[in-house]
Amino acid sequence: MTETAPTEAIRRSARVRASELIGRGWLNTGGKQVTLEDLRGKVVILDFWTFCCINCLHVLDELRPLEERFHDVLVTVGVHSPKFEHEADPDALAAAVERYEIEHPVLDDPELVTWQNYSARAWPTLVVIDPEGYIAATLAGEGHVAGLTSLVEELVAEHEAKGTLHRGSGPYVPPEPVSRTLRFPGKAVPVDRALGGEDSAGRFLVADTGHHRIVELAEDLETVTRSWGSGEKGYADGDAESAQFTEPQGLALLPAEVAQQVGYDVIVADTVNHRLRGIRAATGEVITLAGNGVQRLLDAERTREGAVVVGSLGTDPLNVSLSSPWDVLWSEAAQRVIIAMAGTHQIFSFDLLTSEIAVYAGTGLEGLLDGAADEAWYAQTSGLTQDAEGNVWIADSETSSLRVLKVAENPHAPVTQTLIGEGLFDFGFRDGDPAQARLQHPLGVTALPDGSVLVADTYNGAIRRWRGEHTAADGSTVPAEVSTVARGLNEPSDVLLDADGATLLVVETNAHQLVRIAVPEEYLTVDEGASQTQRPATAVAPGEFRLSIGFSAPSGQKLDDRWGDPTQLQVSSTPPELITEGAGTSEGLQRTLRLNSEVPQGVLHITARAAACDGAPGEEIPMHAACHLYQQDWGIPVTLEEGAETQLELDLRGIK
Numbered sequence: 153m154t155e156t157a158p159t160e161a162i163r164r165s166a167r168v169r170a171s172e173l174i175g176r177g178w179l180n181t182g183g184k185q186v187t188l189e190d191l192r193g194k195v196v197i198l199d200f201w202t203f204c205c206i207n208c209l210h211v212l213d214e215l216r217p218l219e220e221r222f223h224d225v226l227v228t229v230g231v232h233s234p235k236f237e238h239e240a241d242p243d244a245l246a247a248a249v250e251r252y253e254i255e256h257p258v259l260d261d262p263e264l265v266t267w268q269n270y271s272a273r274a275w276p277t278l279v280v281i282d283p284e285g286y287i288a289a290t291l292a293g294e295g296h297v298a299g300l301t302s303l304v305e306e307l308v309a310e311h312e313a314k315g316t317l318h319r320g321s322g323p324y325v326p327p328e329p330v331s332r333t334l335r336f337p338g339k340a341v342p343v344d345r346a347l348g349g350e351d352s353a354g355r356f357l358v359a360d361t362g363h364h365r366i367v368e369l370a371e372d373l374e375t376v377t378r379s380w381g382s383g384e385k386g387y388a389d390g391d392a393e394s395a396q397f398t399e400p401q402g403l404a405l406l407p408a409e410v411a412q413q414v415g416y417d418v419i420v421a422d423t424v425n426h427r428l429r430g431i432r433a434a435t436g437e438v439i440t441l442a443g444n445g446v447q448r449l450l451d452a453e454r455t456r457e458g459a460v461v462v463g464s465l466g467t468d469p470l471n472v473s474l475s476s477p478w479d480v481l482w483s484e485a486a487q488r489v490i491i492a493m494a495g496t497h498q499i500f501s502f503d504l505l506t507s508e509i510a511v512y513a514g515t516g517l518e519g520l521l522d523g524a525a526d527e528a529w530y531a532q533t534s535g536l537t538q539d540a541e542g543n544v545w546i547a548d549s550e551t552s553s554l555r556v557l558k559v560a561e562n563p564h565a566p567v568t569q570t571l572i573g574e575g576l577f578d579f580g581f582r583d584g585d586p587a588q589a590r591l592q593h594p595l596g597v598t599a600l601p602d603g604s605v606l607v608a609d610t611y612n613g614a615i616r617r618w619r620g621e622h623t624a625a626d627g628s629t630v631p632a633e634v635s636t637v638a639r640g641l642n643e644p645s646d647v648l649l650d651a652d653g654a655t656l657l658v659v660e661t662n663a664h665q666l667v668r669i670a671v672p673e674e675y676l677t678v679d680e681g682a683s684q685t686q687r688p689a690t691a692v693a694p695g696e697f698r699l700s701i702g703f704s705a706p707s708g709q710k711l712d713d714r715w716g717d718p719t720q721l722q723v724s725s726t727p728p729e730l731i732t733e734g735a736g737t738s739e740g741l742q743r744t745l746r747l748n749s750e751v752p753q754g755v756l757h758i759t760a761r762a763a764a765c766d767g768a769p770g771e772e773i774p775m776h777a778a779c780h781l782y783q784q785d786w787g788i789p790v791t792l793e794e795g796a797e798t799q800l801e802l803d804l805r806g807i808k
Contacts, residue, residue, distance in 0.1 A: 170279075199211060199215065256324050337659050340648065342651065402536070448475040449475070489504060499514055535596040547595055549594055554571045619634075656671055695798075719740055719762040733745065786802060
C-alpha cells in the first residue's frame with residue numbers, strides 16, 4: 153500500500169455534485185458553521201474518520217505533509233462519524249481533536265448524516281471535491297498519499313487555468329493552548345529501586361503522551377521529578393533534555409539482570425514514530441532499539457497456502473518497519489519483549505540479547521479469531537499484562553475484547569483465547585457471564601495476584617474485573633464472572649495495582665491525571681446491555697443476493713497468483729440466520745448469498761483480502777519480491793424489503 157493507482161484511475165469519470173456538510177456542529181473553526189459554498193475555489197478532502205480507529209489516525213499523519221504543501225489551495229475537513237457510542241459524545245470528540253493535534257476543521261456527524269450522503273461504508277474514507285464543488289475521487293483505507301498528491305496537483309493546475317481556483321487561507325481557527333502538568337497520559341509503570349534508587353517507593357513512570365515525553369511522578373502523582381524528551385513532537389536520540397518522542401504510549405521496565413546485559417533499563421513504545429526506544433537510567437540517554445520510522449503496512453511473505461508467515465523479521469531491528477506499537481511488556485516466560493503492534497493488528501516479539509524481532513502472533517487480518525499464533529486475528533491490540541503463570545493478557549480494543557495468549561504453555565507457538573468479546577462491531581456495558589459480558593474499546597489491562605484480571609474499559613469510563621472459575625472458602629465452585637470495580641472515569645487507558653496492594657492506580661487520560669482508587673470489598677454488577685455499531689441501513693431483497701468486491705493492484709504490483717487465487721472473501725451475519733446459504737470463507741471476491749425473508753434486519757459482516765507483489769503485469773514475480781496483503785472490513789446493516797437491491801458492490805481498494 154505504499155503506492156496507489158494512477159491518477160486517472162482514481163478520478164471520477166462522471167461529474168457528481170458534492171452534498172452539503174451536515175452535522176451537529178464544527179470544531180477548529182472558531183465557532184463558525186462551514187458550508188460547501190464557503191469552500192468553493194479550494195480543493196477539499198473530506199476525511200471520514202472515528203477517533204478509535206488506528207487506520208484513521210494513520211491517515212491524519214499521512215495528510216499533514218499534503219496540507220502543509222498545499223496550504224493555500226487545499227482544505228481538509230474531518231468528518232467525524234463515530235463507531236462506538238462514546239465517540240458520539242461531543243466532549244470526547246473535542247478531546248480527541250486536541251489530543252491528536254488536528255489542524256483542520258472537523259464536522260461532528262454523530263448521526264452519520266454526511267457519512268450516508270457520501271455513501272461511506274468504512275473507516276477511513278477520503279472524498280476529494282474539486283474547486284467547483286464536484287466529487288473528483290473516493291478512496292477507502294490508508295496509503296493513498298502518492299495518488300492524492302498527484303490528484304491535487306492536477307486539480308490545482310486545471311482550475312487555476314480555468315480561473316476557478318482561489319488561493320488564500322481556509323476556515324481553520326486554532327484553539328487556545330492549555331497548560332497542564334500532564335497531557336493525555338497513556339500508560340504507567342511503578343518505578344523500581346534499580347531505576348529510582350532508595351526513594352523510589354510510590355513513584356511512577358508515565359507516558360505523558362500529549363507532551364511527547366516520559367516523566368517520573370512523585371508519590372503525590374502531581375510532582376514531576378524527572379523527564380525524558382524535549383516536549384516537542386519529533387524523533388531524536390540523545391540526552392534527556394534533547395531527545396524527542398511522538399505520542400509515546402507503552403512502557404516496560406526490564407529486570408535488573410536483563411538491563412545490565414543490554415545497557416538500558418526502560419523500553420518505550422514510541423507509537424507515532426513507529427519505533428521502540430530505550431532509556432538508560434544512569435545517564436538519562438534515550439536510544440533507538442527497533443524500527444526504521446517507516447510505517448509497516450499489511451505486507452508480509454506468504455506461504456504456499458496463502459497464510460501470513462509468523463516468525464522472524466531478522467536481527468537488524470533498526471531496519472525493520474513497525475506500525476504504531478501501543479504497549480510493551482517484558483515476558484518472563486518468553487524471555488523477550490512482547491509488543492502490542494496496534495497498527496498491523498498483531499503481537500510482535502523482540503529478543504534483546506540476539507536483537508531478533510519477530511511477528512509473534514496474528515495474521516495481520518483485523519477481527520476476532522482465536523487459535524494458533526499463525527491463525528489468530530486481532531484488532532488494534534492496545535494493552536498487555538502477564539499473570540503469575542507467564543501468560544500474556546491483551547486488551548484488544550477494536551473488538552472490545554479481553555484475550556489471553558498462552559505463552560506459558562508454549563512460548564514458541566502460543567495459542568490465543570478470548571474471554572470477553574464478540575466481534576468488531578459488538579460492544580456494551582454488561583457484567584456477569586463472560587460469554588455475555590461486553591466492554592467498549594478497552595486500552596489497558598493488569599493481572600492481579602488472585603488470578604483475576606482488571607481491564608481499563610476506556611469508552612465505558614470504567615474499571616472492570618474478570619475472574620475465572622474458582623473455589624470459594626466453603627469449598628463450592630464459583631463460576632467465572634465479570635464485574636465492575638469503578639465507573640465514572642474519563643477515558644481510563646491503563647490500570648495497575650499500587651504498591652500497598654489495596655489501591656488501584658488509574659491513568660485517566662481525558663482528565664490528564666493519574667488517580668488512586670480503593671479496591672472495593674464488593675464489586676458492582678452492571679447490565680446496560682449489549683450494542684452494535686449503528687450505521688444507516690441498506691435495503692436489500694430477500695432471496696438470492698450477489699456480493700461483488702472490486703480490487704485493483706497499485707501500479708508497480710500484480711496479483712500474486714503463483715499458488716492459486718490470491719483473493720479471499722469471508723462473509724457472516726448478525727443474526728447468523730440472516731444468511732441461509734453462502735456464509736463462510738472461500739477464494740475469490742464474488743459470492744452469491746441467500747438472505748432469509750423471515751429475518752427483517754441484521755448486519756452483513758464482510759472481510760475481503762487480496763495479495764499482490766512487486767512486479768510488472770505480464771512478468772513473473774521475482775523470487776524475493778516484496779509482497780503486500782490488502783484487507784478491508786465492512787459491517788453493513790441491512791433491512792430486508794421486497795423489490796430492494798439484489799446485489800452489493802464494494803471496493804477493496806476504495807478506488808472509484
